[in-house]
Amino acid sequence: MFAEENGLHGDPRIKAISDAIRVVPHFPKPGIMFQDITTLLLDPKAFRYTVDIFVDRYRDKNISVVAGVEARGFIFGPPIALAIGAKFVPLRKPRKLPGEVISEAYVLEYGTDCLEMHVGAVQPGESVLIVDDLVATGGTLSAAIRLLERAGAEVVECACVIGLPLVKGNWRLNGVPLYVLVEPRLDDLECTL
């Protein structure tokens, strides 16, 4: 769900966050409108608002693990984890994590990729929040959910700064609710209707 439709209607922080995000056309390839959160990170107030909104939502939910997807999930996840007293667990590209890992493959437009998590980082029954900067098709987040569920954890929600419902009206991914602060901006986009 969007934050604005879920308790934060009219909250000026949402607009400040959206305005701080930069759209970079044709990156990484022509036709793609890249939602660049680095400009949000250059605005300490807007970055603080982002973390505060998530912390306010999750602090009383008994979440014991925040899992962040490499690499931009590493920027938003740890401040949330620290504020709510949860562990932070990095979900990484292959061969980055030392020691024993579990892997989950997922499909890209062309080919596949893989996400890994440390064995033992998460215990059965733990409740988990997954954090990433953006959700598009949900492929990466689905893989993250599967990894955590394979470890016996319960994924309470996926939280992203930017995103859209996966399909009309659908704010669940593998049954897990999705919480998003702002929509992607489509500056200078030519729409095909």
Place this chain on the structure above:
Amino acid sequence: MNSLKIFLNSDVVILNSQRSFSSGNFVNPLKLPSPSFPTKYHSISASTPPLTTTAAAAAASSHMAGPTSDDDRISRITSAIRVIPDFPKPGILFQDITTLLLDPVAFKDTIDLFVERYKDKDISVVAGVEARGFIFGPPIALAIGAKFVPMRKPNKLPGPVISEEYSLEYGTDKIEMHVGAVQTGDRALVIDDLIATGGTLCAAINLLERVGAQVVECACVIELPELKGRDRLGDKPLFVLVS
């Protein structure tokens, strides 16, 4: 039916013109005790660096009172770091900070130690080196009210960037920073989880200096003193928690 085909970052998303929203639904999680993640560790042998460039040395020479002393915090942080032998290749003892992140008290202590040091130093930029610098840098930046600037591997940052090449054991690598992220007159901190030879940190320092920033200090959780990274930083001070 109207539909809009848009491309978001690396994925294609088809957006329909009508959306409906269902409210979130929290399942109250079953609270189970969570055993701690096994941590195998060696205590990292203490070198004797110059005074006040490790938190332990600063604690020893400081007059700060208080039961949660710097020593206690450093001790907990040190114990929380896991050493993995022969990763990424035989003969290397990898210092794994992921176990530190699984100990919320130790992780908070880590950030607090850096924040206490830097909060009154007028730092306007915290630059974090991909990817583990992204874990420690942002909480520090948020606490001291500074911008966070990611220093990334090539081709990750969208838009105009400046690059700095640096040597590896075999070959070279590059890190990049956005044009315009940092200005002349910015006072910067460079953060990474660990300093080994200092190659990456030097490249980060160079990037910041090229745009006219002043690098006040480099800060890492861990130093491997035998690799002499500290010397490679030249006149730039280095502060570490565990050495």
